[in-house]
Amino acid sequence: MSKRKKISRKKLTLRKKIYRCLSYFLLFFCGITFFFRFIPIPFSAYMAQQKIVSLLEGKSIDLRYKWVNIGNISKHMQSAVIAAEDQRFFDHYGFDFGAIQHALKHNKKSTKVRGGSTISQQTVKNLYLWHGQNWFRKGLEVPLTLLLETLWSKKRILEVYLNIAEFGKGIFGVEAASRHYFKKSAKNLTREEAALLAAVLPNPIIFRVNQPSAYVKRKQRWILQQMHQLGYRH
Structure with a gap:
């Protein structure tokens, strides 16, 4: 041969x-x-990543996480994350190409990087992948996002996103966040409280709910305005 x-x-x-x-x-x-699609999510890949990293660094981190059905999450909170993160959530199939194009143009001119990820993409990243900027992870994110959009309803995607999103160091999900910051269940969040929680996404370590900076307060006001303009579409 x-x-x-x-x-x-x-x-x-x-x-x-x-x-x-x-x-x-x-x-x-x-x-x-x-x-x-049918059961509560026991934990996410990002929660596991946080736990493993803390152990490797010789630290101990207590993860606060409590699953709740979307019926027990304030409508204000649902509207706030859509207004803040993905206003075309109910119209796209996992990707908002207009937002991606806008982010690329912005990033060419600015040192502050802006993302164009949808709620569906962020759900995939938190649930299955890891945080970080590299093309390999982005490559995996595309088919998994399409899979999520195919097998789950928009309501389920939003439910999972709100349950596994990070709202502070070791604080995962809106129920844990609501109890930690406001001493109440997520179903009782007011518009202002929901907008404040949404304002720290997707950087809840830099931007804090319990110590909101001037930027976070401005973003909270902007989210409230967007919520009013968009109305409750779900």
């Missing part, structure tokens, strides 16, 4: 292995995503 044929056969074998791995990957996530 010639050297060229051997190389060609090796490439073909490697390609088959890659396709097989991708098939197993998609089958696994199809199964688990379908399963998670």
Whole structure:
């Protein structure tokens, strides 16, 4: 057998292995995503990442997390995150290309990086992937977001997002956040409280609910205005 044929056969074998791995990957996530369509999420990949990192650093972090159904989450909170994070949430299929294009134009001119991720993309990132900026993670995010949009309703995506989003160091989900910051259940959040929680996303470590900066207060007011203009679409 010639050297060229051997190389060609090796490439073909490697390609088959890659396709097989991708098939197993998609089958696994199809199964688990379908399963998670019906049950409360026990924990997210990002929660696990936070716990592992803290252990490797020799620290101990207590994760605060309590799942609640969307019926027990204030309508104000649901509207606030849509107004703040993804105003076309009910109109797109996982990706807002207008927002992505706008973010790319902004990032070329500014040192402050702006993201164009939808609530669906952020749900995938928190649930299955890891935080960080690299093309490999972004590449995985695309098919998983499409899978989520295919197997889940918009209501379920919003429910999971609100339950696993980080609202402070070790504070995951709106129920844990509401009890920690306002000493009440998420179903009793006011418009102002909901807008304040939404204002710290997606950087709740830099921007704090209990010590809101002037920027966070301005964003809270902007979110309240957007909520009023958009109305309750869900």
